[in-house]
Amino acid sequence: MTMKLIHVAFRNISRNRRRSLLSGIAIAVASMSIVFLFAMVQGMRDDMAQNLATYYTGEVRIRNAQYEEYERYNPIHLTVDWQRIDQALAKRSDVTAYVPRILFPSAFYVNGGNHPAVGIGADFSREAEYSDFAASIKEGRIPDAGKNEMLIGSVLARDLKLGIGDKVTIISSTAARGNNAMTLEIVGLAAFPVASLNSQFFWAPLDRVQHFLRMDNEVLEVLVMVEDDERKAAAAIKADLEPLLGSALDIKAFNDISMMYGFIELAQYIYYFIGVFFLLLGSTVIINTTMMVIYERMREIGTLGALGMHGKELTRLFFLEGVFISAIGAAVGVLVGAGITVYLGKFGLNFTDALSGIDMEISSVLYPRFNLWTTLIVYVYSVVISAAATLIPSRKASRIEPVEALRYV
Amino acid sequence: MYRSNNMKIRMMAIVMVALVSIATVGAMSAEDIVRQMDALETFDTSYAEGEIVTTDRFGVKTSTFRSWSRGAYDSLIEFTSVAERGQKVLRTEGELYLFYPDAEELIRLQGAALRQSMLGSDISYEDMTGEKDTLSQYDVKLVGNERISGRDCYILEFSAKTRTVAYPMQKVWVDTGTYMVWKGEFSTKAGRLLKEMAVLETMTVDNRTLPKITKISDKMKRDSATEMRLSRLDIDVDLDPVIFTLQNLTW
Structure with missing residues (x-):
């Protein structure tokens, strides 16, 4: 049964390609931004630690x-x-x-x-x-x-x-x-x-x-x-x-x-929260798409219900669709984010003009620091949050009565 | 009877002296007092030795010096204490120059730099070598009399004529007999107190009563005060004019 649901979920994703793409891109952009943000903060922290150790303290x-x-x-x-x-x-x-x-x-x-x-x-x-x-x-x-x-x-x-x-x-x-x-x-x-x-x-x-x-x-x-x-x-x-x-x-x-170093350490934790909000923001696209898909496929839901599919199974079906979109979107986002990080980690981001006149122990050229573990955590984190977000509309599908659903034109 | 007459004469004498004094005081304008005050502090030439003792939150610091002056405008100070040995401050022709043995050039102080603390004390370079032609720089007003350290003093208030002076407002207590300044309060134009000065001990040199120990406190610094103690002051000594030249400074 689960295999069938997975198959149906994949088929549904490809049936609504544009919407699936939109949801996937939203998750991808959020994941990519978080990977890059974390790499930048890590890079700044390492850079500051290096400068503090070498020149200041x-x-x-x-x-x-x-x-x-x-x-x-x-x-x-x-x-x-x-x-x-x-x-x-x-x-x-x-x-x-x-x-x-x-x-x-x-x-x-x-x-x-x-x-x-x-x-x-x-x-x-x-x-x-x-x-x-x-x-x-x-x-x-x-x-x-x-x-x-x-x-x-x-x-x-x-x-x-x-x-x-x-x-x-x-x-x-x-x-x-x-x-x-x-x-x-x-x-x-x-x-x-x-x-x-x-x-x-x-x-x-x-x-x-x-x-x-x-x-x-x-x-x-x-x-x-x-x-x-x-x-x-x-x-x-x-x-x-x-x-x-x-x-x-x-x-x-x-x-x-260094007070500034303390701020950067604190900022790292703040960015974890910001990351959650980024993903929740991306997830609203998934929620919206899934809701629209549910209303669009109301007759189909009614038919599936009339043929004996339970509410829980309907929830799982839509949940799986959300999970697959999230997993693919997050994978693409994390890979692109990692790619950008590795590239900029080699060539650096030049902040000379922005930092001129600012008395901070941070280098003018910053190198984002790629970290495999952080990237993997961001990936898991993205999939879990996005998938959890799809639970909200998916549960709605389970509460639809087949008789009412079949009345939808 | 004789005693009674004697008492009368004595009383009359006291009254007469008092009247003469009042008449004299009344005749003295604020400008006259300032001229007397400047004249007391200005010597044709002088040589002095002494120490600057600064007490602040970090403890007590003593610097010794010797100085030469000529008229109202030329002065040279040379520090003799170990930490500052050989450093010199020359004021001549309205300019102030610093000589440091480790520096290959003379440092000319001007503008706000003149108000910098000298050797971390409460005394600025301008305080130490300031010109003594007060009336050209300030308008003066006699505002009253007060007894300071057991002496009758005029209270004078000065307001600056130009912006180039260190203290836009000054209030000084000048001895009515010796014209020595016993106390001074130096403020901004808005009346904010910048510095206070008080003479703690005097000495007599060439029939003039002059400050021997002067206490100065910079009100911009917390818990800080400086005493300038003169151990020797010779007036009208023979000085080689070369002393007050830039060439001499670098020798």
Whole structure:
């Protein structure tokens, strides 16, 4: 009997080809959009995690415990002892790489005026081990330790009409809570994936920045890459370092630091709900089509009822029609969505203009991330929701009396 | 009888002195008071040493300095504390220049930059090296008298003639005897208090009573105050004119 119903259901689908196509396309578009949306969110999340780890926070960040409380006052005197942290981290097997950094707001004194810029004091020999730093050099070279040199974001250089060989005097507050100025020569232009890094930041050798900011052997933060779970690693490092340094430290995993990353994680769950609504919207086409088919085939339903077909069987028949349309539509949609995702995952989506001037840790070119499991889940999810939606009109067919149905012209 | 006459004479003397004082006070216009006040703070030449002690939410920070001045317009400050050693601030010909030993160029401060905090203190560059020709920049009004730190003071209100000054409105308490400013309130045109100043201790140099310790608090900063303490002040000293040149700044 079931085989017969399946056969009849397929025949009915092909009998109403245009309507079936319309329903299938609605489901396909919804499924395709969801696959692409999820891939984009995953891509953004991965991209942000990568940028945070490489440029902003590391997977685990070590700072002075008081820094966050006073962050808005630029408390660059709230430092950590780099030498002792270096010794302690070197002994840990769960730490894969780490770099000291000094992030400091400053002003470029150019043509008699001050222009805001953010400086990063970095140990470039360590940066090479930590990330593919050299790949960001667009022109010139990385500054040498011990020399008054800087690497500048290419957009910042363009905006201030600066180039390699030019000298710039930077002004900033010091860790001694005074002011200082120092002249640095531009030896390289950098093009980082994040727009704000190119338009606001410059990099200088750690030792010169320590001298400039009167920091001795202190640094503002240490960024750490770890092997396992970042939160667990952060807790383990904290337990290890605090007794050793004898002072409280702020040691956090990157996903507990960035508010934006938290939003993206939250957005992922919100998108699951949005996905349900997308599919419900697509399903209204199926409901509408099935209802119309039921009214159109009222005499046929009456005949089937008069010949002894039960109401439950009629429900199953129309339900199966809905399931097949959903399954085919969702399959096509998921495949097209996956195809677009794989293509854009390779070539990327360029948001340079849209993201210019926006201070976010997201790259200007985004790559949607294809995930087989997510795609399969979206497929199952699409079929289940769409099929469940067809139950509403299908149940109506079971309640039609054969005598009444046969009166339909 | 003799005692009674003596009392009368004494009383008359007191009344006469009081009348003379009132007449003198009445004769002093607000502009005259300001001229006296500016004259007190302006020296042909001077040399000073002292420290700037800033207390804020992060603790106490002390910077030491030495300074030279000539007339109302030229001054040079050199910081001698370890963290700022060699940094200099020169004001000359209406311009303000900063010299930092690690910088290959002089930084000329102008406009809003003059209002930046000097060494993170409550004192701006303009406060430290400000010109002392008050009447060319402000209209002044005498609004009353008050006793401050046990001294009779005139209360003067200043309103800026130009937009180029740091404080559009000022209210100062000027000693009626020494013309030293004991207290000052510096505000925006709308009356919002920007800074407060009070003299905590005075010293006498060359028969002039001058501030030794002055407390300044920037009302835009919370829990912050700065004391400028002079440990030495020499007036009318021989100074090489080269001190106030840009060339000297970079030596």
